[in-house]
Amino acid sequence: MDTNGAIVPGFAPFGEMVTLLGGGDLAPGTVTRLMARAPNLVVCDGAARAALSMGHKPAAVIGDLDSLDADTRAALDPDTIHYIDDQDTTDFDKALVNIDAPLILGAGFMGKRLDHELACYNALVRWDRRCILVGDHDICFHAPKRVTLELPEGTRVSAFPMDELRVNLRGLVWSHEDILLSPLGRVGTSNAAAGPVEIESSGPGLLIILPAEHLDAAIAACLAMP
Template sequence: MSRKIVQSNRPVTLLGGGALPEGALERALARAPVLVAADGAAETALRAGHMPQAVIGDMDSLSAAARAKIPQERLHHLGEQDSTDFDKALRSIAAPLVLAVGFTGARLDHELAVYSTLARRGETPCIVIGSHDICLHAAGPIALDLVPGARVSLFPLAPLRVTASGLRWPLENLELAPLGRIGTSNEAVRSQVTIAPTGPGLLVILPADHLDAAISAVAPGPRV
């Protein structure tokens, strides 16, 4: 098991160096007040007036000027090159929830790597926040309280079967696969949508304004 650099009873905002939608960082911090930066994203945090509780990565994009502003004990260098900074950071966090911002909208290869990590690292619930959409990994059954008409897309990163209700096109033990049938552009027709995959690897993609519904689905209970 990977060493947990950040252990928090409160939700964590994980900041990356990709495109950062306007207001996304503040929106995340309002729900997940512990800030962790992946490598050079610490500079974005500092420019926004926030000091990260931890900076995790291979430190190949963190400037000397930023290093000088951050207490040394908050800098955590993980030098191995077999994983991305998102992977390094996510596997190093133990928290009830991680909201990941700044990991979409820039390089496509980096963004695809984020979704791969999201599906592989299921120990901590994580929601990736983009400009238009949010994405979470449904490792098991989830229930989402949505507004009827909300778009619900299911994208498998591994072959699996899914049963889902409350959708315009319900699924009953339907086989999905990355190179086969996928489940994008479905739509909620009831206020609660249930999704039950048979195994790990299913990404659920929702409009960004359904963030609180996604949080309640993957990290139910009080958050402090």
Template sequence: MNHPIITAEAPILLVGGGEFRHADLTLAQTWAGRAVAADSGALVLLRHGVTPEAVIGDFDSLPAETRAALSPDTLHHIAEQDSTDFDKCLRNIEAPLILGLGFLGARVDHQLSVFNRLAARADRPCILIGREDVVFHAPPRLALDLAAGTRVSLFPLRPVTGQSTGLRWPIHGIDFTPGGRVGTSNEALADEVTLEMDGPGMLVILPRDCLDAAVRAVLAAGSAPSTVRA
């Protein structure tokens, strides 16, 4: 059995090679005090004045000068090409939550690949932070403290059903599927929105200013008694 590269009892910040605002980094650091880079994310972190405690990836996009500027002990080269650097990081970080910066807003194919891994690695809770949105995979049960009128979008990556409270359009009885019914542009009616999904595969997309609510909800879901998903 392989041991994770990073183990933590608090949220971990994971940075990819995409650009982001320094304000987003500052916001993420209010929850995650330790930073890990996915390949060229190390260069982005250094530009923001942060030295990653670990760099994980195949290093095909990590500049030689950046690699030379880092301690060899922080470099974790995984040469196989059957998985993305994001996936390599997810499976090698064991933490109650990963906050991902630099994975949204650039190439669409990269974003789709990242979304795919969110669903495939549902056992590794991760919230992606973008300029406009935060995106994460729905745990079996989720309770979000949101202001009335907040946009709540649900997008399935596989067939999935569920139940909700506090949404303008309840999801009970809906068969969600990537090529069929999706749940974008729903809306919170009350202070609390609850979701209960019958299996993995549903992404939750909220406005960026809901990051704190999303972090609290995902952490609480992770500390709840475990359940068997369909």
């Protein structure tokens, strides 16, 4: 996909992790939890309204702005609003393409509309950005090559392929070497940690899904990924 139309010239990089909010389900407790770890706030389009209602003023608002109402827009610093007139990318795509940060923690992208959620998983594997999507029950991130996770024994670990991949699954109850995973064939869901977990993939396209309470372990793993 050509992303030239989705790039904002001069979009400033962030030296610390970023919290990114979307238009899906947004629990105030989840937003507070993410902001405590990633204090820089970027929102997609109409999620600015939810952020302001929770007492958080975004450093940047990005998207095609079709969901940004007039009252919310008036409450924002005009310099923080980044309008992108590109209908070939989603607002989540636009955010991932433009945010330069060590790690993005995203909320409001899981739950609510299934088509939007699936599009977000697609975006995770296409753009070269470290990002963890956080929902009420689960978290999800892309592991393009290798990831190591320190998890309590018995923790649910799922590896879902978005492409055909050869994968090594180590430190799991059902460990495998050089197993073929495919979205049209075998997938690696509903496994469990049996010790330190190491997952290696032959290429990009592998999504890792964990229970939401293990966000800090996922953050450490993503920051350490090659």
